[in-house]
Amino acid sequence: MIILQPFLQPDLGLMMFKPGKTLLSELVKMSQGNRLIVMPLPEELVNVPSGKVSRSVIPDSSKSLVDDIRLLEFFNHIDVQKRLGSFKHWLERIPHCQLSDGEYCDKNLTVLDNAVRVCWHHDNQERKSRSIETESIAQRNVLVWGLESVRSQLRLDRHISLPELCWWSVVNGVYEHLPQSIVDDVFGVKKKPDTNGLVIRRESDERFELNSKAILKERAGAVKLIVDDEPPAMFMSRPKEITWQSERYLKFVRSLPCVVTGKTEGVVAHHLIGHGEGKMGAKTHDLFTMPLNADEHRKFHDDPKGWESKHGSQLFYVKQTIKKALELGALS
Template sequence: VLSVVCRDLGFDDMHAVTLPELCWWMVRNDLAEVLPESAARKALRMPKAIVQSATRESEIVPSVPATSIVQDKAKKVLALRVDPESPESFMLRPKRRRWVNERYTRWVKSQPCACCGKQADDPHHLIGHGQGGMGTKAHDLFVLPLCRTHHNELHADTVAFEEKYGSQLELIFRFIDRALAIGVLS
């Protein structure tokens, strides 16, 4: 097993695999659930679990197993699935499915306004580029943090807003780039 770990991690056969390297290899290969509790505790620098032979029930303190912590940290943030044969791809005029991500829009709302830098009130969804429709709006990825004043200004006169601050596409592109660069989207 250790020679496979060395090869997969790019080391030569003379390398002595450390516990953190072994844990990383197990997480990378979706084997975090079979990691022994003692190894997980050591990798997380948690103290050894003390098992007392005789204790009263009132002295038992529940704790989270180290293996659960490793599995929780190893969860995929975003699993991007590609379905080349989705049912909609075979339809003449497929109904669009909107991508919704409440955590991302909540984060967008907490960012400074893209125009003035004040606290944003709303995540503005892209309009005027065929992304929305009657009773729907653009995907949650195409949002921009705006304060109430600038959000109202944009909806009142999109052309004037874009002349003053730049096109929505440019602003959203820059914002998505920032979100990727600081690790919010990965």
């Protein structure tokens, strides 16, 4: 499949393309003397540059979640957007004006209200008078960007399903922001019937009583901290010190954005060093950790004091990480 920008000549009844020599030879091979299909660009490929596309099949729009407006609330949440990547960068890769009406478009492009890719001509028009189409495209962009980012992070070569989106949200610690109706669909929970109507159900039908979000939280595997107000070691004269370890908690910390750069890729769980912790030959408790990008982690170990003088005390970031874990239900 090849993506090309058309140049319309309405007065002459012509539509022209400029594929270049390399792509023209590809088109000759594809056509073999036959006709070629010209069709609108699938929304999932809106920011793919012109040229040959590696995907061997055209996306099946019937399986796409891009029409599910319930996901707008989820993708617009600030915590979710931190894990999806830069929406602005995604928009800037769109190589054409999204408000083009087949008439005049300026060759220079910009981003309108951080939501729509437009040329300078249509940007001026929209600033004078907003159109309903602009709002619709803005919402569509958020949905396409969010779904494409999740698909890319899951390394899928097809549309993602609701269960896969749910899995992504669990891995990234943002499952609590999923709309209730989405989680209900994933777990097959039925909507409670109107008690004022004539619908009659058996009391044994538990599908109407399930709390899908509670199920998701339970299955996401929150790390449990069991409190013992009178531990046996408390009554020993020389109790052996125990280091609290939890790979599941470290995995949660690594799913958070770096406390310095905000990056979500290449994040490691940095254990607190100094401040009475991280003694020679031993690591501190896994609870005393914070997310750091690998590059930032290396800079810290090269000069711990210099790092803290520039970015602040580790204690603050460790506290913020624990606070986030409690707020998201990773610790309970």
